[in-house]
Amino acid sequence: MGGFRLLDLVQFFLPVLPEIESPVEKIAFDEKVVYTVGGAFIFLLGQLPLYGLVSNAQFAIVDPLYNIRSIFAMEKGTLLELGLLPVITAAFIWQVAAGLRLINANLGLRYDRELFQTGQKLTAFALAVVYAAGLIYSGYYDNVIRGYDPLKDSTPIGSYVLLFTQIVSWSWLVTLMVEIFDKGYSFGSGVLSFLTLQVATNTVADLIGIEVFKVFNSNKSESYGALMNLVRNFSLFSPKKNAATIWHAFTRIQLPNLNQFYISLLTIGGVILLQNYRIEIPIRSTKVRGMSNVFPIRLLYTGGLPVLFAFTVLANVQVFGYFSTVVLSKLGAPQLLVSLLGKFELNPTSNNLNLKTGILFYLSNSTSLLQTLLSPIKTVVYAFSIVVLSVWFANKWSYISGSSPKDIAKQFKDQGISISGKRDISIAKELARVIPVASVSGAFLLAGLAVAGELLGGLGKGVATVVGVSSAFGVLEEFMLEYQQSGGSQFTSALSGLQ
Amino acid sequence: MANEGLEKLTEVPVEFFKDGSAFVKKCHKPDQKEYLKIVKAVGVGFIMMGVVGYAVKLLHIPIRYLIV
Numbered sequence: 390m391g392g393f394r395l396l397d398l399v400q401f402f403l404p405v406l407p408e409i410e411s412p413v414e415k416i417a418f419d420e421k422v423v424y425t426v427g428g429a430f431i432f433l434l435g436q437l438p439l440y441g442l443v444s445n446a447q448f449a450i451v452d453p454l455y456n457i458r459s460i461f462a463m464e465k466g467t468l469l470e471l472g473l474l475p476v477i478t479a480a481f482i483w484q485v486a487a488g489l490r491l492i493n494a495n496l497g498l499r500y501d502r503e504l505f506q507t508g509q510k511l512t513a514f515a516l517a518v519v520y521a522a523g524l525i526y527s528g529y530y531d532n533v534i535r536g537y538d539p540l541k542d543s544t545p546i547g548s549y550v551l552l553f554t555q556i557v558s559w560s561w562l563v564t565l566m567v568e569i570f571d572k573g574y575s576f577g578s579g580v581l582s583f584l585t586l587q588v589a590t591n592t593v594a595d596l597i598g599i600e601v602f603k604v605f606n607s608n609k610s611e612s613y614g615a616l617m618n619l620v621r622n623f624s625l626f627s628p629k630k631n632a633a634t635i636w637h638a639f640t641r642i643q644l645p646n647l648n649q650f651y652i653s654l655l656t657i658g659g660v661i662l663l664q665n666y667r668i669e670i671p672i673r674s675t676k677v678r679g680m681s682n683v684f685p686i687r688l689l690y691t692g693g694l695p696v697l698f699a700f701t702v703l704a705n706v707q708v709f710g711y712f713s714t715v716v717l718s719k720l721g722a723p724q725l726l727v728s729l730l731g732k733f734e735l736n737p738t739s740n741n742l743n744l745k746t747g748i749l750f751y752l753s754n755s756t757s758l759l760q761t762l763l764s765p766i767k768t769v770v771y772a773f774s775i776v777v778l779s780v781w782f783a784n785k786w787s788y789i790s791g792s793s794p795k796d797i798a799k800q801f802k803d804q805g806i807s808i809s810g811k812r813d814i815s816i817a818k819e820l821a822r823v824i825p826v827a828s829v830s831g832a833f834l835l836a837g838l839a840v841a842g843e844l845l846g847g848l849g850k851g852v853a854t855v856v857g858v859s860s861a862f863g864v865l866e867e868f869m870l871e872y873q874q875s876g877g878s879q880f881t882s883a884l885s886g887l888q
Numbered sequence: 889m890a891n892e893g894l895e896k897l898t899e900v901p902v903e904f905f906k907d908g909s910a911f912v913k914k915c916h917k918p919d920q921k922e923y924l925k926i927v928k929a930v931g932v933g934f935i936m937m938g939v940v941g942y943a944v945k946l947l948h949i950p951i952r953y954l955i956v
Contacts, residue, residue: 429941590942594938657930662923665926667916829908830907862930
């Protein structure tokens, strides 16, 4: 077996898989803007409904995954049914495997890096197939397929194939678009850019969405946006009705409510505050005398990634847990075994499948503050697992991401920088004292913030906001850096020429 | 033996919190003026992105009627 690596297995797929070519020369600032906007536009188009379902299927689908949707941009009953879940899961699997040295990859070598990326893509493709097949097998779409009655007709294989093809091919397309972003055609990382976009769009839509939907299992129709609905139903003459309207705006489950919005707003403020906590290490140039500056080390050294990692793990537990309960009960396993894993119960007002008991129940988030208080064991287990996973990942990540103390020390040396009052050799030591502490405590605080939002009943919105805002900073920073380096954009100079 | 193991187990989180809180105390924190400036910048960017994204989402409505 000597010299055999798991990574080498990937090379058989290299010629088959579509690949984005790395840019030959540096992409100009304006071109990057065009790529970013174009990519974002295509991504948003993914929220078109699936062909072959009844209209407004998103209200009739019985949904077991409602609590992880907003984190992974999974839109119910649309092409983006799987959202970014396959891409993110695949990326984390490979990164963690490399970090734990389960696969032996030298990411400094070009060929290894290529294999590594292809492996990620392959995993994302495979996961998309698994998730889509699982969803369809579990009967997720059964009551929304057009012209199909689950009680009378036989299995609608044609519709199943159609749905499967749509979901999987769009998920593959998203994977490739993420690759375009990641290979330097655009600002920042693909996944994080898409997440930020999704969070921003949803925040605005949740507040002022003007579309009117018929509420499922009732004869009312309501606006999508929480504020919009409140304003629409507000009447000056019946204060009694207004109280009910306001109460409803905060508590409705099927459509976004104001409660979620305020949680998001608070979270945004918190993340921005934490983002600007930093330690400034005084540095000086070894080449030019008298040049001195500061090198900031952020508290959120690893950004939103640890939190995203923790939720990715739990989301996959949820998804695969749900699939296994369905498979087990379809195979006729004893009821006790199934309910040990997780027992789902339909909530008729929101059409969500709520977890009632079982292992999965303890690893799922609360739907409301009330539930948080009523089941304290679950609350503690859930919060604890998120925080521990985040902290663990942050600790590992600060060593494997190419920004470990050693790497930074090397960068310093290459650029002729040294820490004031320290000798060259002790730079790495000095950095090693600060960086791991920063990344770990940053991840701890951020995870705490995310969990707090969840426990208040944010239904994943709080987490999505934490990740979205903290990655928006990364994208924004890269944008500003490029902007300054390229000496401004041709767009702006063209615009200023007009005046 | 068991006592020692237990001590080690509690030592790690205690150390972690000590280091962490010391770090946070040492941190350079933004003052109110700086904070508000950043909030404004990020907020404007966020809302702009959201409004554009939502506009694209609204485009879906006519398409939806065409295909469903």
